[in-house]
Amino acid sequence: MARKISMRQAINEALEQEMTRDASVFIMGEDIAGGAGGNGDQDAWGGPMGVTKGLIGKFPGRVLDTPLSESAFIGAAVGAAACGMRPVAELMFLDFMGVCFDQIFNQAAKFKYMFGGHAQTPVVIRGMVGAGFRAAAQHSQMLTPLFTHIPGLKVICPSNAYDAKGLLIQSIRDNDPVIFCEHKNLYGIEADVPVESYTIPFGEANVLRDGKHCTIVSYGLTVGRSMEAAETLAKTGVECEVIDLRTLSPLDWDTVMDSVENTGRLVCVDEANPRCSIASDISARVAQDCFKALKGPIQMVTAPHSPVPFSPVLEDLYVPSAQQIAAAVKKTMAN
């Protein structure tokens, strides 16, 4: 049975269902209950955005408020995972990866290979990504390319509540470290989400719209803007195929390349900065492997190569818009 719930509720439900199913799953992070040690409500915040609200009451002892000490608690999550637990650690804003990245990319991501396949590290590190919250340069980044660059990390970025639930459940059951990127401006957006537990496999993109003229590839918040651009273009007779990658590592190359083989045109939309981005990664691979199918130059629509600005006027210009995406489609169609 499905009903409309927000992405925030869908993530909460995924955590609750997995904690119910598997006693080795526990969650930890700064303020995820938000009342530890105080004389007030033990579940005061339920996470800074309320994503984990209500869980401490259902799972006492398995919802751990941590000190502001990212290296220690992310490392502890990694260590517990290496010892058979399935921790889900919330890093609040994934920008904070800067203070604990060693535990993720030198430790968690490397164990399996470095130890000859004898280790597994089923840890999920989830947190907020993306701009649009007026949170400025250190709380708004789309760092997905940074994580995707590291072999051994799986990188997930859902665009809606349905995908968020299925992908998070899959992430918790996966035996590799997963960076689960939640766009903060999607938390409140509702979709039809089944009550029951379900998984969405990694490496399976979602084709949201068929079209024969141009392929638009995106993930996260800009999926909605890509759809908006495609609807607008359809009124002018240009039919775009819109692909939501959903998982960036692994990436569903087959779906992307099959689509480009059919349309002959590609627009990559990425909220990350342009250098060494998801957009440039896909553009390069498609240029290499689908060269003969291309009828026009590949276009990339990304954030500018600058930090995220604070001023609302500037920030609104920062994230790729439906208009920019439509313009990019027209540009490649003009060739």
Next chain:
Amino acid sequence: MNAAKKSTPGGGIFPLDKPDLLVAYRTMRRIREFEERLHGEFAKGDIPGFVHLYAGEEAAGTGIMMHLKDNDRIASTHRGHGHCIAKGVDTKGMMAEIYGKATGLCKGKGGSMHIADLSKGMMGANGILGAGAPLACGAALAAKFRGDGGVAISFVGDGASNQGTFLESLNLAAIWNLPAIFVVENNGYAESTSRDYAVAVDSYVDRAAGFGLPGVTVDGLDFFAVYEAAGEIIKRAREGGGPALLECKMVRMYGHFEGDQQTYRAPGELDDIRDNKDCIKMFSERVIEAGVVSRAELEAIDREMTAEIDAALAFAKSSPSPTLADLSTDVYVAY
């Protein structure tokens, strides 16, 4: 193993009976033989990469690890061979790993700085200084969740005792009352830089107190002092008494890495270490003098260890190297 004092058949008052004294000697000799042979082989140019020897520090690793079982975890350092051996890791697999061979414990993908054997509770040597402390917190957290009485030991040198990861871990272990023990192996040098220059406090007991942890400093050259102090701390942690810090004051018989000219040492310092601060020699003299063990018994162990390491070296040298097919296995490859 029981840390309680036992009267020995020879009449000496040691905290271990004769069979355990021989186990301790065998472990220390196994480490020394392993490291000294590596020193010789490295000079021939046959061993790739960086090698950091534990020779001179055997009493500490052995005295601590004799209290541990396979389900107790340790997070080691770049100078990890001694920890591995004392935790029961096979010397053949270790040697082959150090030679980068397919028969190595990590299939030749880890090397000296990343030897791990999770089946023995050895969570890995670590190329990142201080990185093991959060991992040990996680292992301790996992043990606490399971309620299996397991403990986790984090090793750092005096150098890495200044890392934020280490200091954050002391706090995290303290607030969560984790069965974690933080061992500072103070050999006087962080690579080439002296401990007295780089550590602001004179005593690690003071540093532990700053985090609300009990701390103990012992003469790390004295096997019995380490054994007794570690026994008390580990027993306390097993029984829910929480974390502690153990500083072992020790010496490094070789350089930071093989090839280090050690010109930062005072003239005569190394001779003094060899002549007067050899922890194995000190152990032997005490047990022989007490009449508990004969010199002939110890010499028999020496010969046994020489033969074991001969065999390990022969195994490593004659083993096949990994092949192209191994390059991309044991990692999640998304590309």
